[in-house]
Structures are given as structure tokens and as C-alpha cells.
Amino acid sequence: MTSPSRPEPPPDCPLERYLHVVSGAWVPRILWFLRFGPRRFGDLRRDLRGISTKVLTAKLRTLEADRLVSRQELATSPRQVQYALTERGMAFEPVFEAMIRVSHHLAELEEATDPAMDR
């Protein structure tokens, strides 16, 4: 019997909390590149090769609304806008570290089970 007595999905499931803010193709990648410090709009656009300015601004706006990212206009010559992780945004760091460890682990498993053998 595999069905009975499972940990009921709590109404505020940690996974749902996470996925609510980090979803879609770009948001994880944006947070990823902000891990290393503040970044300007154009920097991010180059980091995330392939993203359109439309989507980048849209995603940054939602991240701002969720208070994971702060936006700061620098009073510089051609006008620069700097985006950085807020304290809330930095809280996601453990997830990225876990992803790194998992990726390494997967690579090891691949090596171990010979590139053409399974089951």
C-alpha cells in the first residue's frame, strides 16, 4: 500500500512559497547572476544571453515587487540603473548552492555508470 497517510500538502507549502516567486525560464537565471553582486541592466542583458529587453524589464519589475531585488538609479553620466539582491533575495543563496552540489553529484553519477549502460 503506497497511498495512505502521506504528509498532507500544507496550505502554505514551502515549495509553493518558493515557486510563487521563482518560476519561468528567466527568474532563476536573473537571481543567479545577481548572486555575485549588484548588476546593471545592460550587464544582465549580456549575462543572460538571449533575453529580450522587454522580458528582462518585466521580470525585474516583478522581482522588485516581490522585494527580492532592489532598483537604484545611479546619478551618472548616461544614466545607469543598478539592480541588486535585497536581504530577501540573498536568502535564496542556499538553493543555488544546493543546485551546484546537485549538478556536480549528477556529473559524478554519469561518470560512474558509464556513458552507455543503465538498467
Place this chain on the structure above:
Amino acid sequence: MTSPSRPEPPPDCPLERYLHVVSGAWVPRILWFLRFGPRRFGDLRRDLRGISTKVLTAKLRTLEADRLVSRQELATSPRQVQYALTERGMAFEPVFEAMIRVSHHLAELEEATDPAMDR
């Protein structure tokens, strides 16, 4: 200057490795519910309230192809099919643990900064 000398996105970025298999609205949730042990098709459909059978089978097939999930037909009365995490699938556990920690941390931050004050 914030732009120069950033950690170049490695061709096989850990994040890309992760997102390659875990993407979309349902895959993370499927892995989440398989964390607790093997699960049958109908169980998963009830766990993931709202998923359609079409999408569930499709996602389980891709997870099987990526060897994160194993499929086993049980020789039972009405025919049951059991899905379970493979060793590769279990490797993702640290990510989910990190998500749990992050969610808790975020909840704490919310309490700390009073439900109506910011900036």
C-alpha cells in the same frame, strides 16, 4: 564600475544543468511528492491537485527519459503503476531541503519587518 571581470557563465553551468531537467510548473512538484517514497499514478494526480492526466503522463515520461524517475507496472488487480525516484532523482533532495530552509527564512524576515512596513 560593476561590469568587468565577472565569473563567465561556464558552458556547462550548474544552473543550466539543473534547469534543463527541472523546469515548468509541474516537474518540481512531482519530484517534491516523490521525495517521500514511491507513488502511484493516481496518488500523484491527487497530490498535485489540478494537474491533468495528460500533463502528468507527459511529465513522468520526460522524467523517466532523464532517468530521474523509474516506472514499474505492478502485477496487481486493476493494474497499478508505481513511480519512484531513481538514484539520480534522489540527488535533488538537497535542493528541496534548501527550498524549505529558504521558505522558513523568508517567513521570519516577513515577521521581522512588520506586515506593513518597508523601504
Place this chain on the structure above:
DNA sequence: GGGGGTGGTAACCGATTGGTACCTACTTGT
């Protein structure tokens, strides 16, 4: 005043994702 770089906005489109409805095939229960 033109060119280039900054950081966008708006309108339109295409691709991807997921949902609905309906179907099969098998087994159990009434």
C-alpha cells in the same frame, strides 16, 4: 546635429505549456 550608449515602452506575434473532453482496456463489485 549626428552617432552611440544608456534604459527602457508599446504593439504585435509565435511557441510552449497546460487543460478539456472523450476514448480505450482491464478488473472489481453489485
Place this chain on the structure above:
DNA sequence: ACAAGTAGGTACCAATCGGTTACCACCCCC
């Protein structure tokens, strides 16, 4: 015989997500 529950498959849609193209405003330099 028939309903109901198991695990799907298929065809057709709807919504969401992201891309393309154009354009704007600002500033600097020449």
C-alpha cells in the same frame, strides 16, 4: 449487465510566456 476505479492516449483549445520590431528620452562626444 453495468458502474466505477485503475492507467493511460488523442485531438482540440486556451492561456501564458517570451521574442521581434519599432520607437522614445536622455546624455555624451565629435
